[in-house]
Amino acid sequence: MTDITALRQAIATNLATIPGLRTDSEVPDNPNPPVAIVQLEGIDYDGAMQQGLTTLMFKIIVIVSRQSDRVSQRSLNDYASQNGARSIKIAVESDRSLNGNAMDCRVQSLTSVGSLELNNTEYSAIEFSVAVYV
Amino acid sequence: MAKYVVTSQSVTINAVDLSADCARAELVINSADVETTDFSSGGFVELQGGLKSGVLNLDFHADYASGGASETLEPLVGTVVPFVLIAGGTSVGTDTPSFSGSVLINSFTPVAGAVGDLATFSVSFPTSGAITKATS
Numbered sequence: 001m002t003d004i005t006a007l008r009q010a011i012a013t014n015l016a017t018i019p020g021l022r023t024d025s026e027v028p029d030n031p032n033p034p035v036a037i038v039q040l041e042g043i044d045y046d047g048a049m050q051q052g053l054t055t056l057m058f059k060i061i062v063i064v065s066r067q068s069d070r071v072s073q074r075s076l077n078d079y080a081s082q083n084g085a086r087s088i089k090i091a092v093e094s095d096r097s098l099n100g101n102a103m104d105c106r107v108q109s110l111t112s113v114g115s116l117e118l119n120n121t122e123y124s125a126i127e128f129s130v131a132v133y134v
Numbered sequence: 135m136a137k138y139v140v141t142s143q144s145v146t147i148n149a150v151d152l153s154a155d156c157a158r159a160e161l162v163i164n165s166a167d168v169e170t171t172d173f174s175s176g177g178f179v180e181l182q183g184g185l186k187s188g189v190l191n192l193d194f195h196a197d198y199a200s201g202g203a204s205e206t207l208e209p210l211v212g213t214v215v216p217f218v219l220i221a222g223g224t225s226v227g228t229d230t231p232s233f234s235g236s237v238l239i240n241s242f243t244p245v246a247g248a249v250g251d252l253a254t255f256s257v258s259f260p261t262s263g264a265i266t267k268a269t270s
Contacts, residue, residue, distance in 0.1 A: 046141045047252075048195055050224070052154025106250070133252065 002054055002134045003101060008038045010098035011058060011105075011130065018079075018091050021062075033123055034064045034075065036088070041129070053103075053133060060088060060107075060128040063116060072124040080110050080126055088128055098132065105132040136229075144220035145192065147237070148210060153224075155203035157254065158193035161219050161233050163265060188261030190217060190237050196246065196253035207257070210239040214262045228269045235265040 008025040015023045015036045022035040031037065039059045047053030062079050064072045078086040089107040096105050108129045116125040145156045166184030194203040214236050223230040237259035247253040 047157060049140075049145060049153040049156045049159070050142045052156070053195060108250070 002056070004040060004056065006101045007056065007098055007132055007134070008040070008058070010095070010101055011038045011060070011092055011132075012036070013099065014092050014094050015060070015088065017094060018086050018088070021079075021086070031063055031118060031123075034062065036079075037061045037063070047133075056132045056134065058130040058132060059111075060092070060130060061116075061125055062088065062128070063118075063123045063125045066115070066122055066124050069124075076113070076124055076126050080113075092128075092130060101134070103133045105130060138222050140222070142223055144218070144224045144232075146218040147206060147239075148215035148217075150201060150206045152192075152194070152203050152206060155195050155197045156192055157195060158191070158256075159219055160191040161265070162189045162191065164188065186265075188235065188265050190219070190259045190261060191256070192259075193254060193256045196244075196255060204244060204255075207239060207242045208244060211242050212239065214238050217259075226268055226270060232268045233265055234268070236262045238262050 005025070012023040012025040015021060020034065022032060024031070024035060024037050027037055027039060037060070039061065041057040041059040043057070044055040045051070047055055062076070064075050066072050078084060079088050081087045082089055084090065092105065092107050098105055108131050110126060111129045112127040114125060116123045143153065143156070143159045144151065145153045145159050164187050166187070168182045168184040170180045170182050172180070196204050198204045216234065217237050218232055218234045220226055220232045221230055226232040239259060241257060243255040246255040
């Protein structure tokens, strides 16, 4: 059985290796930026016979404060980079087995850059698409 | 079961169940065309069925783990091994018949795939000898 909760937690654990970035495997009521939130986006079943392959798509939303536009943009640049200590891609793929819960995973793309309003506060946010094969 | 959506064909090669690594399975049975056209054929080609042959076409996900498709097929290249294909399930029945016989493992692609894609490979094995259908 695919343990989706364990997969989300494992992605969050990998993200937590980024210095200063909070993580949450579930959408919090009051996010405390900078924070990376892991959400299930979709599932492709029956990639092989007898459920031999299921592809789960996760969305990672990284939310940062907009108190300073310049600082928030530079911060997002670091998270969006394909390498570096704060790279979301490097962090997620640091353990591609997701603690033994997946056959493989890959950060496929940065899908969105924009702003996000939560509790009457505007934040900067970027979203990543992650494919997980189980 | 009448018409069905393919999700659970059972694919066994050399007694190893490779279903979980297999994304497509197809068994084709052919007959050779033997021409019997003569002066009384009325201007049309006449044919009779000749020797039968078969091809087992499979799409696999590369899997180097023990019992995986890659690990299983690699040492079999050049050999004739038994296969069993069960349509639509793991147990044989009237709605889920099995087709069995032998195939020549005449090719194998140990590494394939473009960057960012799932590693997959396709094989096309000619059958050797008779293909048998069973419903029980």
